[in-house]
Amino acid sequence: MKKWVFIINPSAGNGKGKRKWGAIQPRLMFEYEYYYTSGPRKAVELAKNCANNGAELVIGVGGDGTLHEIVEGVSLSNNKSCIVSAISGGSGNDFGRIFPTFSRADELNEAFKNGVQGEFFDLGRLETNHSKETFTNNAGLGFDAYIAYHVNKSSVKKMLNKIGLGKLAYTFFVVKALLHFPLFHLQVNADGQIRNFENVWLATLSNQPFFGGGMKISPTSNPRDGLVELTIVSNISRWKLLLVFGSVYLGKHTNLQAVHTFQASKVGLTTDTITYRHVDGEYAGKTRPHQEDCFSIEPRAVASLTTMSS
């Protein structure tokens, strides 16, 4: 019998995921299992167990943090044919900009009746001296990770979320980061080629084009090509950096002098000072000076739903 599982993060999108699930669940016309996550990292174990117990499809209801955990969990299972999809219910939802997802109950009912097919995509891996992480969309160091760290631990965000103004917290921390973020020196080892960069704001490794809720940071990234794209922003004034962010939405930033891009299968990044890391927008610890963080791609590691065009 087909086994479909929903994993719902009730806190994603300030309750948006939970509300979407509440609207969809009563209209589902097939048998399924569903679980709520009770806190950070819980979706990893849930997804791994569901895949090991024969799930054909695991659907995450939440944002990119939730999907990050579900993809990791499925990658750790011994069920290589388990497919991951989503009902976007977070604030960013970059997973759903590139991988097929569901938004209505009738789509789910139809798909269950007709059957679904999977298509493997590449999984990003980050290995440091102290940890191992995966990434589905992107990972990186610097300014954006600093913002992710401060927003997520901030009590201001929780307070503003309660009155529906959670996005203001991001604006607050973007301004704070513009004023206070300490720039760093970065050594890049891209497939054996060494380059050095001064006054770096951020270095992002992309498995797919989108980042930070719709910014097209790496327009040429393809999650099925076995490669990762590196985007570095350096040597630009604090206020001109805002222009870079403006142009990223259109994917036009890659022509700017302050933006450097590389393609590789393996990238080592070494900073001269401590800076912040993220994987799929979730804070992932801090770098140690002069210790290399190694980013790589595991080709075709996990299955998403087949895209319409293929």
Ligand SMILES: Nc1ncnc2c1ncn2[C@@H]1O[C@H](COP(=O)(O)OP(=O)(O)OP(=O)(O)O)[C@@H](O)[C@H]1O
């Ligand atoms: N029950 C829970 N309570 C609190 N946090 C949870 C719970 N379940 C999962 N989480 C955590 O919530 C975080 C955010 O999830 P997700 O990214 O899906 O939502 P989001 O609203 O898009 O958040 P973001 O603002 O980071 O984009 C994840 O790191 C996840 O580990």
